[in-house]
Amino acid sequence: MDTATYKTAVTQAFNQAAASYDRMGVEFFTPMGRRLVERVAPRPGERVLDVGCGRGACLFPAAERVGPTGRVLGVDIAEAMVAEAREAARRAGLTTVEARVMDGEHPDLPARSYDVVTGSYSVIFFPDAPAALARYAGLLADGGRLGFTSPVFTADTFPFLPPVFTELIPRELLRNLPPEWQPAELSRRFNSWLADPADLVRTLRGAGFAEVDVADEDVAMTAASGTAWVDWSHTQGMRLLWQHLPVRESAELRERLITALDAMRPGVGPLTIPVPVRYVTATVAR
């Protein structure tokens, strides 16, 4: 699969998901984005760029921190996500928040014009994220900080899914996925640099960063039921797996996941799963 085909598939998936993205009653992206912003700690008056902003999991916490004298720009390749983020900013009366359609891998923005660059669960979708990180170093002013999140990858992780869910997906159900959408192939192509903290640190140093910190912390993912989780999974990166699975396997996977997830619930109570998230922060090296 060439890069353009892959990017078009990602853009379409998130355009289709945008109306319900992070609004299905499953808690995950919002607390993760808030925690990432806490870790890079934008200060009053600073300029923040959020790449792959989605509906604004980082944008709005960042806007709170930079206050009325700062500004926050979110960019996303999916125009429907940008429309949702803009509408949320308008409703909140936040004139310091702007959202634009842009390929976050190749940001067309002035050099040294940001104090903080964030990207929560977004750089993991970039075909060449290390090259994008080097571009972010160029966008940051002296002393500028970078922060992004990713799943904590293990061998054979489905690239856009926390490992616990990969364990629940029987491999035989994935055998009819097109080869280029096989989990191992996607992970190898796009995310191998994220799996080992030592590789990550090396990659960030090579991209022009210092003081690299890699911290794995759990986000308590909650969902009302197995069905709620599976419905939600169609509104995030896992949509790419659902879209490429043949109908029979898709129906079977749905049933298997619902059963397995409901078995993890305490009686009729909601499902809570600690999901490890990798928070990476660094400072531009100059």
Ligand SMILES: C[S@@+](CC[C@H](N)C(=O)[O-])C[C@H]1O[C@@H](n2cnc3c(N)ncnc32)[C@H](O)[C@@H]1O
């Ligand atoms: C899992 S969502 C995360 C969104 C948001 N950061 C959050 O935490 O809720 C991934 C986002 O990355 C965006 N994305 C993927 N590839 C991108 C690219 N090349 N440039 C900009 N955005 C991209 C998707 O459209 C989607 O909105």
